[in-house]
Amino acid sequence: MTGVPGSGGEGALRRAAAVGPFFATVEGPLPDGFLPLAELSGREFWQRRIAEVGERLGTAEPRVAASVAQLGVAARLWSVALGTAVLGGAVPDFDRSYWRLPPGGSLELWVPGAAVPDGPLAAALHRTVVEGQLTPLAAGIRTVTPVAEGLLRGNAASALAGAVRVLRSGGGLAAELLDRPPLRGGLTAAGRRTSCCLYYRVPGAGLCGDCVFDRPPRHR
Numbered sequence: 001m002t003g004v005p006g007s008g009g010e011g012a013l014r015r016a017a018a019v020g021p022f023f024a025t026v027e028g029p030l031p032d033g034f035l036p037l038a039e040l041s042g043r044e045f046w047q048r049r050i051a052e053v054g055e056r057l058g059t060a061e062p063r064v065a066a067s068v069a070q071l072g073v074a075a076r077l078w079s080v081a082l083g084t085a086v087l088g089g090a091v092p093d094f095d096r097s098y099w100r101l102p103p104g105g106s107l108e109l110w111v112p113g114a115a116v117p118d119g120p121l122a123a124a125l126h127r128t129v130v131e132g133q134l135t136p137l138a139a140g141i142r143t144v145t146p147v148a149e150g151l152l153r154g155n156a157a158s159a160l161a162g163a164v165r166v167l168r169s170g171g172g173l174a175a176e177l178l179d180r181p182p183l184r185g186g187l188t189a190a191g192r193r194t195s196c197c198l199y200y201r202v203p204g205a206g207l208c209g210d211c212v213f214d215r216p217p218r219h220r
Contacts, residue, residue, distance in 0.1 A: 009114030012088020016080060019167060023083040025092075026110040034098035034110050040073060041136040043143045049101075050144055057202045062145040064198045070141055070152055071197055074134055074159035076107045081129045082163045086170035090114035091124045094132055122176035130156070130183065149182075154195035157186030158210055 017024035026034075039045055046066070054065035077094070084092050091114060098110040117124035138152040157178055164174045177183060187193060193212045199205050200216040207216055 009084075009088065009090040009116065012084045012090040012114050013080075013092065013111060015087040016083030019079075019083050019087075022076060022106070022166070023079045023163075025080060026108055030098055030110055031100070034100045034108075037094055037097040037099050037109075037133065038136075040099060040133070041140040043140055046141050046144045050141075059202050061198075061201060063147045064201045066141050066145050066147050067151060067155060067198045068202070070137065070147075071155040071159060073107060073137065074156045075162055076109065077129055077133055078156075078160045078163045079166070080109060080111065081125055082160065082170050082174065083167060084114050085121055085125055085173060086167055088114065089121065090116050091121070091128050094128050120176075122173055122180075125173070126177055126180055130177070130180070135182070148195070150186075150195045151197065153182050154186045154193045154212075155197055157183045158193055158197070158208075161187060161191055161210070 013025055046069075049069050050062050050065045053069040054060065054062060057065060057068065059065055081092055081094070084090050092111045093113050093115065094111070096112050100108045100110075102108065134156050138147075138149065138156075141147055141152065142149075160174050160177060160183070164170050178187060185194060187210070191210060193208075193210050196212050197208060200207050200211070200213070207213055
């Protein structure tokens, strides 16, 4: 990652963490049990994760579990990245970051720092989050189960919009990101999805707030 590392970047991570747990990263030295963030894109991880999420949700459809799991990871990455960018003008160094997933818990992230990018903030976020993480992550999922690319794109776009809602800021920056492929077309101008994450297929579940559908489709 190119940029100017320093106290500004570190302060940006702390300001993002103050928004809430989903925007926070683990501070201090790298703890035991954390793995390189790049491993989140691996087939082995997704085979295990899809099975775990499917069991927890009570669904026998791997693509449903995969979608829900990917949406959670995308939301976590976007929360940290967008929070750091909006509140500190910096981009987290995901290339050298690590993760841990406690049983039944949410994704924990250890990020070594953040940097103010040399160029436009949206371009740097796109490289770091979309190209560096979400694109290979989606490819890893699709080696396990055939989830539609448009669905995963919609999840990534929806996760970004969700981070904006929590921050109550960053809408312009998010709009720039959503206008770049592959996120372009994932949401309508009104913020509604153009694809469905399939959550309605989970037993007892309904539609998400930004769902493309007005009512749950019938399914067997």
